[in-house]
Amino acid sequence: MAGETVADRIDAARAVLTPIQAATGLTFAAGIAFVLVFLQDPLAHDAMHNFRHAAGITCH
Amino acid sequence: MLYDYLRRGVQAGVIAGLAYGLFMAFVANPLSEYLHHAQHDHGHDHGHGHDHAHAVSETTTAIVSVGSGVLWAIFLGGVFAIALYFLEPALPGRGAGSAFVLAGAGFLTVSATPWLVLPPAAPGAEQLYTVELRLAVYVGLVALGALVSVAAIGSYGRVASRHRALGLVAATVPIVATTVVLSTVAPTIVSHPELAGELVSAYQAMAALSQAAIWAILAASVSWLERREATSTAGVVGPNDRRSTSS
Numbered sequence: 030m031a032g033e034t035v036a037d038r039i040d041a042a043r044a045v046l047t048p049i050q051a052a053t054g055l056t057f058a059a060g061i062a063f064v065l066v067f068l069q070d071p072l073a074h075d076a077m078h079n080f081r082h083a084a085g086i087t088c089h
Numbered sequence: 090m091l092y093d094y095l096r097r098g099v100q101a102g103v104i105a106g107l108a109y110g111l112f113m114a115f116v117a118n119p120l121s122e123y124l125h126h127a128q129h130d131h132g133h134d135h136g137h138g139h140d141h142a143h144a145v146s147e148t149t150t151a152i153v154s155v156g157s158g159v160l161w162a163i164f165l166g167g168v169f170a171i172a173l174y175f176l177e178p179a180l181p182g183r184g185a186g187s188a189f190v191l192a193g194a195g196f197l198t199v200s201a202t203p204w205l206v207l208p209p210a211a212p213g214a215e216q217l218y219t220v221e222l223r224l225a226v227y228v229g230l231v232a233l234g235a236l237v238s239v240a241a242i243g244s245y246g247r248v249a250s251r252h253r254a255l256g257l258v259a260a261t262v263p264i265v266a267t268t269v270v271l272s273t274v275a276p277t278i279v280s281h282p283e284l285a286g287e288l289v290s291a292y293q294a295m296a297a298l299s300q301a302a303i304w305a306i307l308a309a310s311v312s313w314l315e316r317r318e319a320t321s322t323a324g325v326v327g328p329n330d331r332r333s334t335s336s
Binding site for chain 2: 071
């Protein structure tokens with residue numbers, strides 16, 4: 030553990046993750062972020078209205 | 090190991106999400122609805138599509154808002170845990186210390202820095218700019234917030250090796266400088282013509298404190314789960330399993 034660097038952690042992640050898995054994870058995260066923070070469709074916008082206001086998200 | 094971090098992050102997200110969901114259900118939802126109605130009663134149009142034609146019922150809004158709050162905390166928990174996995178070696182502090190440093194950086198990046206230009210708006214706010222422009226500005230400010238966090242942690246690391254308290258002062262310099270510059274330069278782009286200033290401040294404080302609380306709960310839960318797993322693995326190997334005596 031001691032003396033470990035960020036590069037070691039990246040190498041360790043490379044060893045357990047395929048690029049496809051990493052891409053899938055990133056897509057998932059981006060999807061959730063998009064829906065919660067950016068999606069402006071009136072249905073989604075109105076339904077998440079209180080959440081976006083209370084969380085200080087700049088939706089409208 | 091990456092999977093262990095992610096699992097703990099999502100578990101911590103569920104813990105923070107339960108707390109934040111309850112907060113949404115019992116504080117933020119009723120307050121937001123109240124502010125919404127209080128301004129409707131004045132009865133004049135101030136040009137907000139969402140003030141009038143509602144696409145969904147209030148009940149739907151309340152339920153989806155609670156669900157979004159839970160999902161938001163789980164999302165932050167997952168991102169937080171992955172970032173902790175990669176950045177832990179570079180963070181100051183050991184164990185829980187580094188988790189709290191990263192949580193602070195997360196709050197600074199995702200919420201605090203963007204709020205210097207785009208402050209939390211109460212329902213019924215009038216915005217100067219279009220939503221597209223604001224979302225673009227938001228993305229830019231998240232990037233700036235990440236840079237400020239890196240600068241703060243970097244200057245702590247450089248100075249703290251000589252003197253720890255001076256390191257803490259050095260860490261606040263980039264944060265204070267950004268706060269001062271952005272809050273003087275940024276135009277006031279949101280106004281609440283029909284709400285008392287104190288009420289708007291209270292609403293913004295509620296938003297800020299609740300977001301900060303999510304990050305604090307995430308950091309505390311992730312390090313709690315990590316300690317608990319460490320002791321239970323040690324217990325399986327060792328003769329006195331602490332789980333059997335405590336439960």
